Amino acid sequence: MNGGSHSLIEVRDLTIGYGDHLVLERITFEVRRGEVFAILGASGSGKSTLLKHLIGLYQPMQGDVLISGASLVHAEGEARLRILRKFGVLYQGGALFGSLTTVENVRLPLDEFTDLSEVAKNLIALSKLRLVGLESAATKVPADLSGGMQKRAAIARAIVMDPCLLFLDEPSAGLDPITSAGLDALIRELARGLGITFVMVTHELASIYSVADRVVMLDPKIRGIVAEGAPSWLREHAPQPWVRQFLNREVA
Amino acid sequence: MAVEPPVDLSVRWNLSVRPDGAATLAFAGELDAVSTPVAWPNLEREFARTKVVSLEIDARQLAFCDSAGLALLYYISVGGMTPGATVTLIGLSPEFQHLFRSFSAEDFRALQKHPPTCSFFVEDVGAATWSWLSDLRQQVEFIGEVTLGVIRGLARPRLLRWKEILRVFEIAGVNALPIVSLLTFLVGMVIAFESAQPLAQLGAQVFVANLLGLTMTRELGPVMAAIMLAGRSGSAFAAELGTMKVNEEINALQTMGLSPVQFLVVQRVVAGILLTPVLTIYAMYAGLLGGIPVLLGLGFPLRMVLTQIQSSLHFGDLAEGLSKSVVFGGIVALVSCLRGLQTGEGPRAVGESTTRSVVSSILLIILADAIFAAVTYSLRK
Numbered sequence: 298m299n300g301g302s303h304s305l306i307e308v309r310d311l312t313i314g315y316g317d318h319l320v321l322e323r324i325t326f327e328v329r330r331g332e333v334f335a336i337l338g339a340s341g342s343g344k345s346t347l348l349k350h351l352i353g354l355y356q357p358m359q360g361d362v363l364i365s366g367a368s369l370v371h372a373e374g375e376a377r378l379r380i381l382r383k384f385g386v387l388y389q390g391g392a393l394f395g396s397l398t399t400v401e402n403v404r405l406p407l408d409e410f411t412d413l414s415e416v417a418k419n420l421i422a423l424s425k426l427r428l429v430g431l432e433s434a435a436t437k438v439p440a441d442l443s444g445g446m447q448k449r450a451a452i453a454r455a456i457v458m459d460p461c462l463l464f465l466d467e468p469s470a471g472l473d474p475i476t477s478a479g480l481d482a483l484i485r486e487l488a489r490g491l492g493i494t495f496v497m498v499t500h501e502l503a504s505i506y507s508v509a510d511r512v513v514m515l516d517p518k519i520r521g522i523v524a525e526g527a528p529s530w531l532r533e534h535a536p537q538p539w540v541r542q543f544l545n546r547e548v549a
Numbered sequence: 550m551a552v553e554p555p556v557d558l559s560v561r562w563n564l565s566v567r568p569d570g571a572a573t574l575a576f577a578g579e580l581d582a583v584s585t586p587v588a589w590p591n592l593e594r595e596f597a598r599t600k601v602v603s604l605e606i607d608a609r610q611l612a613f614c615d616s617a618g619l620a621l622l623y624y625i626s627v628g629g630m631t632p633g634a635t636v637t638l639i640g641l642s643p644e645f646q647h648l649f650r651s652f653s654a655e656d657f658r659a660l661q662k663h664p665p666t667c668s669f670f671v672e673d674v675g676a677a678t679w680s681w682l683s684d685l686r687q688q689v690e691f692i693g694e695v696t697l698g699v700i701r702g703l704a705r706p707r708l709l710r711w712k713e714i715l716r717v718f719e720i721a722g723v724n725a726l727p728i729v730s731l732l733t734f735l736v737g738m739v740i741a742f743e744s745a746q747p748l749a750q751l752g753a754q755v756f757v758a759n760l761l762g763l764t765m766t767r768e769l770g771p772v773m774a775a776i777m778l779a780g781r782s783g784s785a786f787a788a789e790l791g792t793m794k795v796n797e798e799i800n801a802l803q804t805m806g807l808s809p810v811q812f813l814v815v816q817r818v819v820a821g822i823l824l825t826p827v828l829t830i831y832a833m834y835a836g837l838l839g840g841i842p843v844l845l846g847l848g849f850p851l852r853m854v855l856t857q858i859q860s861s862l863h864f865g866d867l868a869e870g871l872s873k874s875v876v877f878g879g880i881v882a883l884v885s886c887l888r889g890l891q892t893g894e895g896p897r898a899v900g901e902s903t904t905r906s907v908v909s910s911i912l913l914i915i916l917a918d919a920i921f922a923a924v925t926y927s928l929r930k
Contacts, residue, residue: 458616
């Protein structure tokens with residue numbers, strides 16, 4: 298649904314941390330429209346912290362995050378809301394509301410942000426559930442869904458407002474390999490079919506090789522990006538040995 | 550006959566109906582979440598005014614269409630606005646086809662058919678009774694388990710984890726002193742003010758001091774201290790144990806071979822039982838201190854007030870107040886810990902168990918107080 302080939306996200310000279318503790322210093326990278334982009338790194342390298350800055354939950358110490366050319370760091374009020382509506386977020390646990398059914402969870406953003414009729418909202422919510430293969434679980438509550446189903450329902454909720462960008466925080470965490478592969482297939486399908494750009498933080502190498510077009514690797518020692526490129530290329534040709542070890546899952 | 554849409558919309562449509570009932574609906578522009586809510590009812594009204602036998606939806610001129618727009622196209626294409634008519638959709642851009650295919654009338658009908666969740670009254674009464682009986686059984690089992698834990702602890706004091714008891718003492722006792730002081734001081738003041746006038750009418754205003762002494766010692770001291778303990782510390786016990794349950798820390802204790810009751814509950818119950826009498830004595834004094842300034846303001850000398858209070862109180866009154874406080878302390882600690890351990894799953898569970906702990910504690914405190922009142926009345930006769 299989105300044309301053009303220029304960058305959708307531009308991270309410029311971003312410095313992030315907590316209090317006096319620096320996590321990442323002056324990092325710069327871009328995410329192109331329509332690609333599946335992964336943020337990789339060892340535990341404690343700042344992947345999740347970076348993601349929280351990309352979605353505007355935290356303010357950086359320095360630098361900027363531009364989404365479709367608009368600064369998320371400096372935007373306020375209505376302008377910030379306009380940027381926030383461009384993307385959806387899948388949190389690690391799904392973050393579905395336990396008191397609502399699956400279809401009510403999915404249609405919640407439609408209830409809050411549109412004037413559509415009940416019929417229209419239900420049709421749209423059900424179509425998103427069908428896209429993620431959960432049409433038969435529409436009336437179930439999250440407690441009755443498995444971990445993988447909860448993640449798929451959360452994706453359905455994240456795409457209900459037709460965002461051009463989806464952020465995924467550890468999408469495969471806690472899932473068995475088959476469910477995880479199913480989720481990867483769904484990400485590929487949504488990226489190709491709907492042209493959604495994905496930015497994911499993950500540890501799962503299998504997922505990265507399966508879906509990611511490009512990755513950045515974070516290194517806690519240099520508090521920055523140590524490598525950037527296609528995952529299969531980096532696995533063979535990355536100049537840093539530990540990047541190759543990481544991507545080949547070898548013991549250092 | 551041709552019908553035109555409102556002029557200031559990002560989408561334009563043209564509905565033309567021939568006399569034989571064959572109609573064409575042509576869209577142009579952008580059909581999105583802003584224009585669709587306006588277009589939808591307008592089109593419904595237009596179709597309601599005409600008799601359509603067959604309809605062709607022409608989407609060739611649609612430049613943009615999001616899920617809301619596609620929902621409208623789908624709804625019309627399945628005959629939602631023209632029941633019984635043959636409907637065809639032409640010219641929908643390939644980039645929208647993928648999303649369009651995800652709409653399903655079958656899913657929609659299944660959702661409409663889903664029965665609302667309601668149950669019969671008799672079923673509800675049965676379920677509530679069963680739940681009450683199970684809860685009662687759990688309470689009895691729990692009291693037994695805690696009693697056993699306390700006995701074990703007395704036999705082997707190391708098991709009692711005195712450090713934890715002292716921590717609870719500090720959190721639930723020392724830290725509660727300011728609020729207990731303020732509330733009971735004000736309650737004492739209110740009792741003195743409220744009783745001064747009616748007793749003055751009987752010429753017995755001096756007995757306000759007696760009334761204050763008796764109510765604070767026998768009744769309000771222990772009750773206020775216990776209610777404060779339930780609201781402030783009991784809820785914290787329930788929330789703490791509930792969070793531990795949600796985070797599977799209770800399961801971890803069990804798999805390590807440790808009893809959650811022995812490890813977590815016994816200390817809180819012992820602390821609650823030992824702490825509440827101390828808090829009660831403090832509340833009694835604070836209440837008396839609250840009433841004394843009122844009596845001084847009414848013109849009674851301090852010496853007289855103190856003598857009146859002293860003469861009205863006997864050891865039995867203090868013993869009654871303190872024995873109540875021991876029972877109340879046990880109730881608050883037991884109920885709060887039980888509600889904490891009964892916490893279910895999900896984000897709302899901790900909140901629910903905290904509320905249940907406060908409600909059950911206060912209910913049982915008042916119930917126990919009523920029993921105490923009846924028993925002590927018959928003993929005094």
